[in-house]
Structures are given as C-alpha cells and as structure tokens.
Amino acid sequence: MSSTKWVYLFEExxxxxxxxxxxKGANLAEMTRxxxxxxxxxxxxxxxxxxxxxxxxxxPEGTLDQAFAALQKLEAATGKKFGDKANPLLVSVRxxxxxxxPGMMDTILNLxxxxxxxxxxAELTGDERFAYDCYRRFIQMFSNVVLDxxxxxxxxxxxxHKRKLSLIFDYEIPAKELQEIISExxxxxxxxxGFEFPQDVxxxxxxAIKAVFDSWNNQRxxxxxxxxxxxxxxxxxxxxxxxxxxxxxxDCGTGVAFTRNPSTGEKELYGEFLVxxxxxxxxxxxxxxxxxSKLKEELPGVYQQFVETCQNLxxxxxDLQDIEFTVEKGRLFMLQTRNGKRTARASVRVxxxxxxxxxxxxxxxxxxxxxxxxxxxxxxQIDPGVKLEPIAVGLPxxxxxxxxxxxxxxxxxxxxxxxxxxxxxxxAETTPDDIHGIVYAQGVLTSRGGMTSHAAVVARGxxxxxxxxxxxxxxxxxxxxxxxxDIVVKDGDIITIDGATGRVMLGExxxxxxxxxxxxxxxxxxxxxTKTLTVRANADTPVDAARAREFGAEGIGxxxxxxxxxxxxxxxxxxEMIMAENREDREKALAGLLxxxxxxxxxxxxxxxxxxxxxRLLDPPLHEFLPDRESLLLxxxxxKHQHADEKLLLEKEELLKxxxxxxxxxxxxxxxxxxxxxxxxxxxxxxxxxxxxxxLLLKNEGIKTEAEIELPLIMDITELSMLKAEILxxxxxxxxxxxxxxxFAVGTMLxxxxxxxxxxxxxxxxxxxxxxxxxxxxxxxxxxRDDAEGKFIPVYIEKKIIKDNPFAVxxxxxxxxxxxxxxxxxxKTREGVLMGICGEHGGEPSSxxxxxxxxxxxxxxxxxxxxxxxxxxxxxxxxxx
Ligand code: PEP
Ligand code: MG
Numbered sequence: 001m002s003s004t005k006w007v008y009l010f011e012e013x014x015x016x017x018x019x020x021x022x023x024k025g026a027n028l029a030e031m032t033r034x035x036x037x038x039x040x041x042x043x044x045x046x047x048x049x050x051x052x053x054x055x056x057x058x059x060p061e062g063t064l065d066q067a068f069a070a071l072q073k074l075e076a077a078t079g080k081k082f083g084d085k086a087n088p089l090l091v092s093v094r095x096x097x098x099x100x101x102p103g104m105m106d107t108i109l110n111l112x113x114x115x116x117x118x119x120x121x122a123e124l125t126g127d128e129r130f131a132y133d134c135y136r137r138f139i140q141m142f143s144n145v146v147l148d149x150x151x152x153x154x155x156x157x158x159x160x161h162k163r164k165l166s167l168i169f170d171y172e173i174p175a176k177e178l179q180e181i182i183s184e185x186x187x188x189x190x191x192x193x194g195f196e197f198p199q200d201v202x203x204x205x206x207x208a209i210k211a212v213f214d215s216w217n218n219q220r221x222x223x224x225x226x227x228x229x230x231x232x233x234x235x236x237x238x239x240x241x242x243x244x245x246x247x248x249x250x251d252c253g254t255g256v257a258f259t260r261n262p263s264t265g266e267k268e269l270y271g272e273f274l275v276x277x278x279x280x281x282x283x284x285x286x287x288x289x290x291x292x293s294k295l296k297e298e299l300p301g302v303y304q305q306f307v308e309t310c311q312n313l314x315x316x317x318x319d320l321q322d323i324e325f326t327v328e329k330g331r332l333f334m335l336q337t338r339n340g341k342r343t344a345r346a347s348v349r350v351x352x353x354x355x356x357x358x359x360x361x362x363x364x365x366x367x368x369x370x371x372x373x374x375x376x377x378x379x380x381q382i383d384p385g386v387k388l389e390p391i392a393v394g395l396p397x398x399x400x401x402x403x404x405x406x407x408x409x410x411x412x413x414x415x416x417x418x419x420x421x422x423x424x425x426x427x428a429e430t431t432p433d434d435i436h437g438i439v440y441a442q443g444v445l446t447s448r449g450g451m452t453s454h455a456a457v458v459a460r461g462x463x464x465x466x467x468x469x470x471x472x473x474x475x476x477x478x479x480x481x482x483x484x485x486d487i488v489v490k491d492g493d494i495i496t497i498d499g500a501t502g503r504v505m506l507g508e509x510x511x512x513x514x515x516x517x518x519x520x521x522x523x524x525x526x527x528x529x530t531k532t533l534t535v536r537a538n539a540d541t542p543v544d545a546a547r548a549r550e551f552g553a554e555g556i557g558x559x560x561x562x563x564x565x566x567x568x569x570x571x572x573x574x575x576e577m578i579m580a581e582n583r584e585d586r587e588k589a590l591a592g593l594l595x596x597x598x599x600x601x602x603x604x605x606x607x608x609x610x611x612x613x614x615x616r617l618l619d620p621p622l623h624e625f626l627p628d629r630e631s632l633l634l635x636x637x638x639x640k641h642q643h644a645d646e647k648l649l650l651e652k653e654e655l656l657k658x659x660x661x662x663x664x665x666x667x668x669x670x671x672x673x674x675x676x677x678x679x680x681x682x683x684x685x686x687x688x689x690x691x692x693x694x695x696l697l698l699k700n701e702g703i704k705t706e707a708e709i710e711l712p713l714i715m716d717i718t719e720l721s722m723l724k725a726e727i728l729x730x731x732x733x734x735x736x737x738x739x740x741x742x743x744f745a746v747g748t749m750l751x752x753x754x755x756x757x758x759x760x761x762x763x764x765x766x767x768x769x770x771x772x773x774x775x776x777x778x779x780x781x782x783x784x785r786d787d788a789e790g791k792f793i794p795v796y797i798e799k800k801i802i803k804d805n806p807f808a809v810x811x812x813x814x815x816x817x818x819x820x821x822x823x824x825x826x827x828k829t830r831e832g833v834l835m836g837i838c839g840e841h842g843g844e845p846s847s848x849x850x851x852x853x854x855x856x857x858x859x860x861x862x863x864x865x866x867x868x869x870x871x872x873x874x875x876x877x878x879x880x881x
Contacts (some may be wrong), residue, residue, distance in 0.1 A: 006048040007066035009073060010041050010241075015317075020045050022237030024096030027337050034316060036309060036334050040077045041091070041241030042070035046098065049213045049235035057210065064206070067240070071205075074242055083201035087124060088117035090134070090243040093208040095215060097236040100338050101224050106145040106215045108208045109278060110138035110243060114199040122175075130248050132178035133171070137278065139185045139197060142204065146211040149192045157184045171247070171276055205240070212238045220432040227439065227462075229804075244333035246326040247278040251299065254278060254326045257292050257306075259314040262322070262342040262460065263399065263451070265349025265519075269293075269310060271323075272450045278326075288469050289450050305332050313337050318359050319368070320350050343399060343460050344369075344376040345517070352519040362526045363878055369523065371845040371872040376400065377520060378551075378864050379465075380511040382498050390503040391484045394445070394470025397456035399500040402443030402465040403508040405492050408477050410437025417441060424495055426482060428475055430455040438464065443497050445504060447473040447482075465499030473504070516551075516867070524552060524867055527874035533851065534858035535869045536612075538838055540564065542603035545613075548863040552870055555611040555706075556604065557770060557860020558838035561687060562620050564600045565593075574625045579658055583682060590686040597690035602697055605705045609698065612706035614770060614838070614860075615691060616749065617684045619712040621672040623662040632656055668775075668784055673713025673751075677723050684723060688730040695742050707744045708768055713775070715754040717761040724765050747834075751775035756822035763829035770860070771819055773839030773847075777806050780815045807840065810847035816854075823854055836860055845872035852876035 013021050013029025021029060025043035032038045044067060051060035071091075075081050080089035090112040113121065113135045122131035140154040158170065161177050173181070189197045198204050215221060216236045225232055246254035257271025272289035275298065296303040306325065309332070313321045322340030326333045342350065351365035360368070379400040382388070404422035407413045410433070413425045417440020425441040427434065429448045438444055438458055443465035446455045450469055459466030475482045480491035489495060489506065496509040516524070536557035537548030545556060565574045570593060577589035605613050636652050664670035677684040691707055698705050709727060714720050724746050735741065747768035750756055752775070759769065778785050783793075785807055796802045802811075810816060826833050836858035841847035843861025848869055851859050853876070861869050 004047070004060065004062060005066070006045055006060060006063040007070050008043050008045065009070055010038060010043070013043065018098050019234075020047060020237070022046055022096030022098055022239070023100050023338055024094065024336055025237045025239050028239060028241070028335075030316075031313075031334055031337060034312075036312070037332055038334050039242040039244045040074050041239055042067070042074070043096075044209060044238040044240070046235040046237045049216060049237065050233070052210075052213050053216065053235065057214070059209075067205075067209070068202075071240070074240075078242055080242075082112055082205075083114070083117055085116045085120045088112055088120045090117075090121070091205070091240050092243055093205070093212060094239045094241070095212040095236045096239050097216075097230075098234050099228075099230050100341075101221065101228075101230070106212060106218075108138070108141050108145055108211075110134040111142070111204050111208055112201045113138045114201060114204075116199075117201070125248065127248060129173075129175040129178065130245070132175050132182060133173075133247060134245070134278075136178055136182055136185065139182060139189070142208065143185070143189055143192075143197070145215070146207045147189065147193055149188065153188050153192075154185060157181055157188070209238050209240075212236065220435060223435050224432070227435070241335075244326040244328045244331075244335070245278065246274075246328065247276055248329055250276055251330045252276055252327055253295075255289070255292060255295070255324070257310065257323050257325070258340045258342075259310045259321045259323070260340075260346070260350055262320065262340050262346050263396065265342065265346035265353070267353065269307060270451075288448065288471070299327065299330060302327050302330060302332050309334065315359070318354070318364075320346075341457060341460060344373045345399060347373060348377070348517070348523055349519045352522050363530070365523065366526055366530060366871065366874050367878055369871060371868050371875060374520070374871060375865070375868050377516070378514050378867065381500065381514060382496070383510040383512045386510050388503060388505055388509065390505055391487055391489075392470050392472040392504045394447075394467040394473070394502045394504065395451055395456070396498075396500055396502040397451055397453075397468040398444075398459040398464060398466035400443070400465040401496060401498045401500070401509070401511055402441075403494060403496040403511075404442040405494055406482070406489055407437075407441070408475065408480065408482075408491060410434040413437035414440045424497060426473070426475065426495075427455070429453060430458070438462065443467075443499060445470060445473065445495070445497050447471055447475055459499070465497055467497045467499055467502050467504060470502070470504060520867070524870050527870045528552070531870065531873035531877050533848070533856065533873040533876070534836075535866055535873060536614075536836065536838075536858050536860035537863050537866055538842070538860050539604070539863060541600075542607040544863055545604050545607035548866060549608065551863055551866035553608075553611075553863065553866050555858070555860075556608050556613040557836050557842065557858060558710075559604060559613060559615045560619065561597070561600075561616060562618055562624075564597060565618070565625060567596075570596050571625065575655075577683075578622050578625060578662075579654065583680075586680065587682050587686075590682055594686050594690050594693075597687060598693045598697075601691050601694035601707075605694055605698055605707060606703060610704045610706065612708055614708040614710050614747075614768075615687075616710040616712055617674075617687050618676055619673050621662070621664065621667045621670055622676070623659060623664070623667065626655065626659050626662070629656070629659050629663070632659065668778065668786075674711050674719050674723055675713065677711065677726070678719060681723075681726050685726055685730050688727045689734060691744070692731060692734045692742060695744065696738060696740050699740070699742070705743075709744060709746045710768075710770060711746070711748045712772070713751055714748040714762065715752045715758075717758065717765065720748055720762055720765045749775075749838075750819075750822055752779050753818055756818040757825075759822040759826035760829045763826040763833055766826075766830075766833070768834040768836075769822070769826055770835070771822075771837040771839060771856075773810060773815060773819075773837055773841045774807065776818065776839065777811065777815050780811070780818060781806060809844055810841040810850055812850050816850055819854055823856070834858075843869050845875070848872040849876040849879065853880060 010029045010032040015026050015030035018026040021043045048063050080087045082089045090110050093108045118131050118135045122128040143149040186197050246252045253275040255273035261270040271292040273295050274289040320340045321337045324336040347369050351368045354360045355365045382401045404424040407423040413423050414436045416423045422442050424443050425437050426445045444455050444459050446468045456468045472484050473482050496505040534554050536555040537553035538558040539545045539548050539556050540563040573592045580586040745767040747766045749772040751772035835856050838860040842859040843865030
C-alpha cells in the first residue's frame with residue numbers, strides 16, 4: 001500500500017499548504033484551525049490530481065481508501081451516513097487550484113442524494129419541497145459537469161413546468177411538480193447517455209472527483225491559464241465538504257462578500273445575499289441578489305456574527321478577503337475565504353490604507369500591488385464636463401469607460417477585436433465560455449447578474465470596463481438588437497459604457513486621460529524611496545516629455561529624432577534632402593531642417609531640465625520618408641492617362657527611381673542606423689549642430705541641461721570612433737562660431753549581438769550605453785518582429801518552444817546573456833559607465849527585475865508606463881534584497 005498521503009481532513013491543513021491543497025482547501029483548513037464555523041470536509045491533493053492525469057485516468061494507489069476513510073470521519077462528526085435512507089450525509093465536491101481561477105472549474109452540490117436518500121432528507125427536515133429541490137439541482141449539476149449534458153435540456157423542463165403553473169421563480173415550484181421534473185430529468189440522462197442516473201452514492205462521488213480532476217484540462221480552464229500565465233502543471237485539488245443548506249426557507253440563504261469594496265477599495269463590507277438559495281445562485285447571476293446590508297434587516301443576529309467573522313478573517317490574513325457563506329436556519333457557515341481579486345484602484349487604496357492602519361508594512365504594500373495591473377489606473381474616463389444622456393444605468397462593475405460597436409456574441413467580439421475593431425460585448429450574462437470575447441472587447445454590458453457575477457469578476461481582473469445587471473436592457477439576440485423602452489440599438493451600433501457609474505450611452509462620448517490619485521502618489525513615493533533603478537521615458541516631443549514628468553520620469557532614455565522628420569512641414573524638406581544628387585544639395589536641404597530640429601531639442605531639453613535627455617540620431621532607412629511605391633505607381637499611371645503636365649510627371653518618375661534605388665530586400669538589417677551617418681555624414685552633422693544650438697540657447701536662459709547624443713545600431717568601435725569624431729568636429733566648428741563651451745556626452749545604443757560582445761572596445765569611446773532590446777531581440781533570435789509576432793510566435797508559445805513573446809518579456813537566457821556580458825565588459829573598461837535600457841522591455845515588470853539584477857542604471861519606457869516601471873523597480877529591489 002502506498003504511504004503517500006493523498007487526502008487531508010480540514011483540521012489537518014493550514015493556509016501555507018496551498019500548493020498541495022489548492023487555495024480553497026488551504027483556506028478552509030485555516031478557517032477550521034482558527035475556529036470559524038466551517039462545515040467539516042477533506043481535500044484530495046493536487047499531487048493526486050497530477051498523478052491521476054499523468055496516468056490517463058487512474059487514481060494513484062491509496063487515494064480512494066483514504067478518501068472513504070475521511071468520509072467516515074465526516075459521518076462520525078455529523079452523525080449522518082453517506083447514502084443513508086434515514087439520515088443521509090450530503091456533500092459538495094468542488095475544485096480548488098493553488099491559484100484561484102474563478103468560474104473556471106466545476107462544482108457539484110448535494111451529492112449523496114438518490115431515490116431513497118431524498119426521502120430521508122424530506123422526512124428529516126420535514127420539508128419535502130426542499131428535499132426534491134436539492135435532488136433536482138443535484139441531478140442537473142451532476143449531469144452537466146460529470147456527464148456533459150447541456151443545462152439547456154434541464155432548463156427547458158423547469159420552464160415548461162413553471163409556465164404550466166404560471167410561476168415566476170424556481171422556489172415557487174411545489175414538491176409534487178419537482179418530482180415530475182426529476183422523472184423527466186432522468187429520462188434526459190437515459191436518452192443522452194444510455195444508462196440510468198447513478199443511484200450508488202459512492203459511484204457518484206468517484207465520478208465527481210474524476211470530473212473535477214478532468215476539468216483541469218477543459219477548454220475554459222486552459223484559456224484562463226493561458227491569459228493569466230498560470231502553469232499548466234499545477235493541477236487542482238478536490239474539496240469534499242458537508243453541505244450547509246441555504247435553500248431551507250426564508251431564514252436561509254447564501255452570499256458572497258468582500259471585506260472591502262473590491263472596485264474602489266473603500267473600507268466597507270461589500271457583497272450580496274440571496275435568501276432561500278443555494279451555492280452558485282449568487283455567482284451565476286441568474287437572480288439579481290440584494291446588497292449585504294439588507295441582511296442586517298432580515299437576520300440581524302447572523303449579520304452581526306458575519307461582520308465580526310469578516311473582520312477576524314481580514315486581520316488574520318492581513319488582506320482583503322473574498323468570502324462565501326451560507327446561512328442554514330439562522331446559522332452561519334463559512335464556505336470559503338481567499339484574498340479577493342480587486343481593481344487596480346482598490347488594490348492601491350487597500351494597500352496604502354492597510355499601511356496607515358498598521359496592518360502591513362510599506363514593503364508589503366509595495367509587493368502587494370500588481371505592477372502590470374496599475375496600468376489600468378492610467379485608463380481613460382468619461383469627460384466629467386460633458387452632459388451625458390444615459391439610456392440606462394446598471395451596476396458599476398469595473399471602472400473605466402469604453403466605446404465600441406455592439407456585439408452579442410463572444411466569437412464575433414473576438415473576430416472583430418482581432419481585426420482591430422472596437423466592440424462592446426452585450427450579453428444577458430456571461431459564462432466562462434465567453435472569455436475569449438471579453439479579451440477582445442473594449443468592455444462588457446450585461447442585463448443580468450450582480451457585482452460578483454462572472455462578467456464583473458472577469459472584467460475587473462482584466463481591467464476592462466464593465467456594466468452589469470442593467471435590467472432595462474432587453475436583449476433580443478434573434479433579431480440582433482437590444483432595446484431600452486422604445487430605443488432600439490442594433491448589432492454594430494456604437495454605444496459607450498461607464499464602468500465607474502454604470503451608465504450606458506448611445507454613440508461615442510468624449511473621454512479624458514487619467515490622473516494619479518493621492519493613494520497612488522503615496523505608493524509611488526514609497527516606490528521611489530525603495531528602488532535603485534532610475535525610470536526614464538521614451539519621449540519625442542515636449543508634450544510627451546511633460547506628461548512623462550507628471551508620471552515621475554527622471555529623464556528621457558530615448559528621443560527618436562526620426563519622428564521629428566515625419567512632421568508635416570518637414571517631410572518635403574526631408575524628401576528634398578533624400579532626392580539630392582550630391583552632398584552640396586543635401587546640405588542645402590539639411591540647412592532648411594536645422595531650425596526645426598533646434599526648436600525640437602530646445603523644447604524637449606527644457607521640458608526635462610535638469611534631467612538627462614538621450615537624443616538618438618537618425619535611425620530608420622530613408623525609404624520610410626518617401627511615398628509608398630505601389631501608390632506612386634498608380635498615381636503615375638493615372639497622370640499619364642490624364643496627360644498631366646510633363647514636368648510634374650518627370651518629377652514623379654524621378655521619385656519612383658529613387659524609391660527603386662533605396663528599396664532593400666531586408667530593410668531591418670539594411671541601410672539604417674549609424675550606417676546612414678557613415679554614408680551621409682552631413683545628416684548627423686546637422687543634428688549635432690542643432691543639439692548644440694539648443695543647449696546654448698538654454699544655457700543663456702540659465703537652464704541646466706544634460707544632453708546625451710546617441711548613435712544607433714553600432715556594431716564596431718571604428719564606426720563609433722568615426723562618428724564621434726564627426727560630432728566633435730561639429731562641436732569645434734560651433735565653438736569657433738559662438739565661442740561657447742558646452743557639456744554633453746556621446747554614447748551608443750546596444751542593439752546588435754556583435755556590439756554586446758565588444759563593449760570593452762566600445763567603452764573606450766562611448767560615455768554611456770543603452771540597450772535597444774527591440775532590435776537586440778530581433779537580431780539575437782533572428783526573428784523579424786513584424787513577421788514573427790503575427791505569424792509564428794503564437795504557435796511557438798502554443799507549442800511551448802518559448803514561454804513568452806520575447807518582444808514583450810525580455811528573454812533572459814539568450815538576450816539576457818548578451819546583456820550581462822556587455823555590462824561586464826563595458827564596466828571593465830570604463831568603471832561605472834552609465835547603462836540603461838530603452839527597448840519596450842523597459843516598461844515590463846519581469847524585464848525590469850532583470851535589469852535591476854544586471855545592475856543597469858535606468859529603464860526607459862513610454863510615458864504611460866512610468867508608474868508601472870517605478871513600482872516594478874521597487875519590487876525588483878525588495879524581491880532581491
Ligand atoms: C530598440 O531597438 O530597442 C530601440 C529602442 O530602437 P527602435 O525601437 O527605435 O528600433
Ligand atoms: Mg532599434
């Protein structure tokens with residue numbers, strides 16, 4: 001007999017055992033341990049699940065013996081007997097992975113009922129209706145989860161009987177009618193499966209446990225894990241627990257509550273309660289429940305006990321708790337507690353207030369807030385100055401505002417989203433099968449369900465705006481529309497939803513950019529006190545620079561000057577420069593660009609003063625500044641057809657010739673970066689002159705600047721030496737012209753593997769380095785980003801060749817090794833030389849952690865990601881102290 005322990009009674013576990021017992025199992029054990037009213041139960045471990053899945057579908061040796069031994073303990077504890085005619089023990093069977101996956105896995109309630117034990121239950125409770133209601137629910141749930149028969153078949157039967165008796169609610173169906181329903185349910189099972197609904201309660205239990213294990217690999221669980229980057233190998237535990245009944249009358253019920261508001265973070269008990277209801281009724285969003293505060297009026301004693309229990313749980317776990325409970329005949333039972341999912345706004349507020357309350361430390365607060373999630377706080381809101389005319393108001397389930405075309409189907413939402421269209425998914429309620437549609441929608445609107453319904457929980461987790469339970473919205477899927485009173489909104493019409501207030505508007509509504517709350521500022525201030533990395537911004541204009549400073553940037557790590565070449569009034573001059581036949585003509589055109597560039601640099605250095613600004617000299621291949629070849633060909637054909645002016649036609653044909661001559665097989669690896677500076681030195685010379693003139697103007701205004709002139713795509717010291725010499729030559733000229741002495745630095749990007757291998761040489765000339773990990777990833781992997789991301793990276797991730805998209809999350813093994821080598825070699829030559837990162841990875845938390853570990857001086861990212869980067873940099877320090 002195997003000595004492995006596969007089964008733990010609740011009293012045998014603790015909250016530390018979540019890897020083995022799953023989150024739900026570990027917390028049920030913890031609540032039992034601290035003496036809260038938890039119905040007895042046991043947990044079958046995630047290890048048992050993994051062994052079961054690995055074997056195909058065999059329970060590892062000893063599992064069943066241990067489970068039935070544990071079941072006997074439950075019988076002893078309750079005085080009931082599993083499958084007994086007179087006093088039956090009923091259990092729930094629920095999944096619970098180490099990381100909570102709401103709505104992803106399956107639950108079975110009332111297991112242990114059969115044609116005989118249902119009589120015992122009726123007799124014992126003196127409530128025949130209750131007993132048959134449990135049995136009906138059980139058959140339906142079991143048939144759905146274990147036997148894979150769709151709910152719709154059973155729902156139809158119930159609806160038919162309600163219609164017959166003109167009833168509105170399920171709980172009004174009398175016992176006799178329920179018995180008929182049960183008979184019809186059994187016929188459905190027999191027809192679908194070819195066998196009778198299982199009457200042997202042990203067989204029911206085994207089938208249920210298997211189904212929970214198997215559900216680890218159902219489609220929606222796989223999708224959820226993929227979206228949330230949860231390891232597929234964790235497995236789920238199974239919790240078997242004595243039932244507490246919330247459906248035994250008006251002094252019963254079931255609810256879900258958060259110890260603080262999960263949307264705003266406000267310190268208030270927040271939740272919903274359904275009288276005379278069981279289990280999943282609240283979460284499923286089928287009946288709209290009442291707010292928890294109403295429980296105070298209905299069952300004041302229970303409410304008081306509940307409030308105290310919530311407070312205890314929060315103090316015990318030192319975090320916001322998401323709690324499920326049931327009241328059976330006025331008696332409170334706790335069914336689950338876990339750290340509650342919350343919006344970014346709530347996450348920040350709760351963390352900061354818990355520090356103020358002395359519950360947690362600043363370090364804990366910094367580590368609690370998900371750096372990636374706070375990106376949501378930088379989401380758009382409806383402009384408060386605009387007068388709105390809402391057509392309906394629902395529950396404000398997930399903040400932020402969204403506009404888009406109405407879509408009623410998750411598949412269509414996905415398709416439209418993938419095509420870059422903005423859509424709002426409108427549904428009566430969502431289920432886990434709609435997840436892929438929610439991912440691609442701008443927001444979600446449902447007509448049913450509360451703040452803890454599936455749509456609300458999922459949308460909050462994803463940071464998508466969501467309005468729930470908007471009952472005025474009557475959806476007519478068959479006719480592709482919804483109506484609110486006499487307003488009809490069709491599939492494809494544009495609406496706006498405001499997840500912060502629950503309002504729904506027709507058409508698009510003006511929005512404003514977000515600002516940082518006081519709590520958020522406080523948290524970021526703690527982050528700044530903690531982190532060692534500096535956070536800079538990638539910004540190309542004074543406006544972006546100013547925004548970056550508002551978000552806390554301490555410098556610009558990358559100013560891409562090509563964006564300045566693209567602006568409207570400059571493009572013709574740039575084109576003239578490209579079309580020039582010789583250096584003299586090119587210089588003439590460049591002279592026209594110089595004043596523009598000087599003003600650009602003046603503006604951006606001023607906006608960022610006294611912090612450093614890295615100005616990168618021109619990088620992209622020149623054809624990017626010329627019209628597209630295909631459209632020019634068409635234009636010429638049209639001009640010929642119309643017998644256009646000869647001179648004009650000739651000009652166009654010259655342009656076409658130039659485009660041909662500049663066209664490259666592989667522009668990403670072609671004539672770009674410093675290679676442009678070496679073939680056309682006058683371009684970089686003009687840019688250097690413009691930078692010097694800007695610095696001098698600011699110097700004369702008494703403004704201190706720190707300009708860093710940066711050369712792109714360097715691979716060898718000779719390239720760097722030659723270009724640095726050009727820049728210094730321009731400086732000498734400038735000094736002669738103006739008599740002014742300036743301070744500036746010259747350095748280089750590290751974007752090519754070869755550059756990383758020779759930084760010891762590069763450092764003899766370079767005064768700073770910045771990793772351009774966009775290009776460095778392309779050239780290390782040999783992936784052309786534009787082709788790879790659309791075509792094969794998703795397949796590579798699917799096939800587990802790579803874990804993440806390397807353009808989003810820095811590849812520590814390959815690209816990271818080159819970076820490590822580059823840092824070591826550079827600093828050997830030039831001790832303490834300034835090194836940073838300005839590729840997009842500079843705003844991604846796990847990449848930022850790697851940069852911290854490498855000992856870089858700064859990360860640079862887009863202005864809107866600055867707060868994320870500040871927090872991630874602090875977390876990197878705390879995690880690696
Ligand atoms: C890079 O290559 O990482 C970089 C920042 O340069 P760009 O994205 O402009 O090529
Ligand atoms: Mg680059």
